[in-house]
Amino acid sequence: MAIRYCCFRLLPGVELISVAASPIDPDELRKQLFDPAAGAYCSFEGWVRNENDGQTVLRLEYEAYEPLALTEGEEILAEAKRQFLCQTAHCAHRTGMLEIGDCAVWVGVAAPHRDEAFRACRYIIDQLKVRLPIWKKEHYVDGHSGWVNCERCAAAT
């Protein structure tokens, strides 16, 4: 099988993040978190939905600046591990054109207990959304498209 996650780092002491155009396989990613010391596993999947702000969305296009997305993502995972004492935290984010229902982002955390796992997972997805240099363009049913968070920002000036 071809390497599914072409742009990732797995270094000693560094958490795993991938930012890639290939599909995310949550089952495969989950297996990587098995740990005999972990009593809890928590994951989050972000899916492409068909509506935003009253507009019908046909598909989403993600663009990333991968060098800094990986660096910043590793930092977020390390912060979560420190703050919530979880064993392992991984995440994957898609780039390219995604269809309705596709998995756009996945976060998985293994921890001794459920509270740490839930909190770490929530922290990671919240931070990813505001810190990673990743942009999302919505393509609408009427043929128009727009960059999420950008258009209103530009219009407000």
Next chain:
Amino acid sequence: MKSIKVCYFAMFREHAGVNEETLTIDATTAADVFRATRERHGSAEPTGHCKVAINDVMADWDSPVSDGDTVLLFPPVAGG
């Protein structure tokens, strides 16, 4: 005057019409570079929700820029 390579992403790239360009400008900070690109391309995004990196390291708008630097201009991010 400094030679600064500027890289555009997402909406900024579409407004500029190029992925990157090298500008010879009188700039002291990252904000000066951003201002120069807005004047050059006739756009008007505020810095408020935008981010900037210099030579692949996240920076602030008042971070100094040097001759030969690469400045990356990030419009408001929207991962997830």
